[in-house]
Amino acid sequence: MAEFFAMGGYAFHVWTCWGASTVLLGGLAIARHRRLRRMAELAGKLDGQGSTRNSVP
Amino acid sequence: MLSYFSNPARFEAFARWASPVALIVLVGSLLVAVPMGLYFSPEDYQQGHTVRIMYVHVPAAIMAELAFGFMALMSLTAFVWRHSLADACARAAAGPGAIFAALTLLTGSIWGRPTWGTWWVWDARLTSMLILFLTYIGYIAVWQMGTDETKSARLARIVGLVGFINVPIVKFSVDWWNTLHQPASILRADGPTIHSSMLWPLGLMALAYVALFAWFVLTDVRASISEKQIARRSQRTASRPVASGQMATGEQNG
Numbered sequence: 001m002a003e004f005f006a007m008g009g010y011a012f013h014v015w016t017c018w019g020a021s022t023v024l025l026g027g028l029a030i031a032r033h034r035r036l037r038r039m040a041e042l043a044g045k046l047d048g049q050g051s052t053r054n055s056v057p
Numbered sequence: 058m059l060s061y062f063s064n065p066a067r068f069e070a071f072a073r074w075a076s077p078v079a080l081i082v083l084v085g086s087l088l089v090a091v092p093m094g095l096y097f098s099p100e101d102y103q104q105g106h107t108v109r110i111m112y113v114h115v116p117a118a119i120m121a122e123l124a125f126g127f128m129a130l131m132s133l134t135a136f137v138w139r140h141s142l143a144d145a146c147a148r149a150a151a152g153p154g155a156i157f158a159a160l161t162l163l164t165g166s167i168w169g170r171p172t173w174g175t176w177w178v179w180d181a182r183l184t185s186m187l188i189l190f191l192t193y194i195g196y197i198a199v200w201q202m203g204t205d206e207t208k209s210a211r212l213a214r215i216v217g218l219v220g221f222i223n224v225p226i227v228k229f230s231v232d233w234w235n236t237l238h239q240p241a242s243i244l245r246a247d248g249p250t251i252h253s254s255m256l257w258p259l260g261l262m263a264l265a266y267v268a269l270f271a272w273f274v275l276t277d278v279r280a281s282i283s284e285k286q287i288a289r290r291s292q293r294t295a296s297r298p299v300a301s302g303q304m305a306t307g308e309q310n311g
Contacts (some may be wrong), residue, residue: 004096008106013171017164018095021113024156025269032276039283046290 064138065282072275079275083268090207090261098258107171112258114164115159115243116266122224124154124270126218128196129224132217135210142278144210147217148200149277155193155271162187173237181230182238189227192220 007014062068094112101108131147134140165183166176177183196216203209226233231240242250249256 007109008100010105010171013107013167014109016109017167018229019114020163021117025153025162028153028156029269032273032280033288034281036276039280039287042200042287043283043290046287046294050190053297 060138060140062136063142065142065285068142069282076272076279077273079268079272083265083272086261086265086268088266093258094262099252100256104172107168108255110164110168111255112262114161114168116261116263117164118186118283119244119263120266120270121154121157121161121186122227123267124150124157125189125193125221125224127274128154128176128217129221132145132214134216137213142282144213144276145281146274147213147276149281150270151193151196152277153273155190155197156191157270158190159184159268162190178237180236180238181234182227182236185227185230189220189223192194192216192223196220237280248263 005011005015062071090112094109098109098112100106128147128150131143131150135143135147162183166187169178170176196213199213199216200209203212228244230236230239231238243256243259251259
């Protein structure tokens with residue numbers, strides 16, 4: 001196992017590249033998902049407001 | 058086909074099933090490609106284990122170019138046919154494209170240190186990729202800084218179209234100039250020159266990156282559609298009491 005993580009003496013190079021890719025792309029994925037969820041929540045709130053307004057005689 | 062997706066409702070319906078499909082392709086290809094790339098694929102006879110950087114570097118480079126191509130196509134669509142969603146698609150591709158270009162530069166630099174003995178050289182491939190990254194940043198800045206959305210959109214389309222000139226330069230720079238960067242070994246007229254034991258994980262990682270890019274674009278365009286609908290509805294909601302107030306005043310006056 002230690003041999004696998006050592007990457008033949010190039011652990012810094014290999015793991016930094018894979019780590020940076022994971023962090024940057026994963027970070028963008030989280031940011032995009034959060035934005036979509038926020039928009040859905042806002043739309044839901046507006047729907048709620050609309051229905052309250054409509055229910056007033 | 059482009060005009061079919063210019064309708065936000067149709068795009069939303071398409072994105073609702075296409076997003077999970079993209080995620081399934083992403084997870085499925087990563088489940089195979091990551092163990093293959095990090096463990097099962099052989100080390101290179103010259104470069105040793107540093108060759109494993111290739112599995113994140115090459116797909117990022119391919120995607121940086123493809124994303125700009127997509128952005129340019131959407132910019133052209135917005136210019137010629139004025140499709141409402143084309144600008145949103147181009148804008149959604151810019152962020153991932155910039156990250157792919159940044160990753161290409163970063164991982165290439167880290168790979169270059171043990172392979173070439175230097176972090177950076179001003180050769181044609183590296184310089185043209187840096188210009189591509191800066192063009193992405195410029196494109197994003199145009200959208201962020203402008204106050205008038207119509208003007209920003211027009212300027213962004215121009216940056217998207219003019220910037221595309223650099224994409225074939227990035228691709229063919231290793232053929233046109235004498236560079237420290239190696240010539241193309243995958244996308245060649247006579248086929249790939251690397252062994253299938255390395256080509257498979259590389260291909261699967263590229264597929265994962267394509268699926269991730271598709272998911273990024275679909276998610277962001279969906280959010281943009283929702284954002285516009287929310288803005289329109291909140292405007293309508295804000296104007297409603299005023300309108301009813303005016304009507305009440307009118308009735309009283311009448």
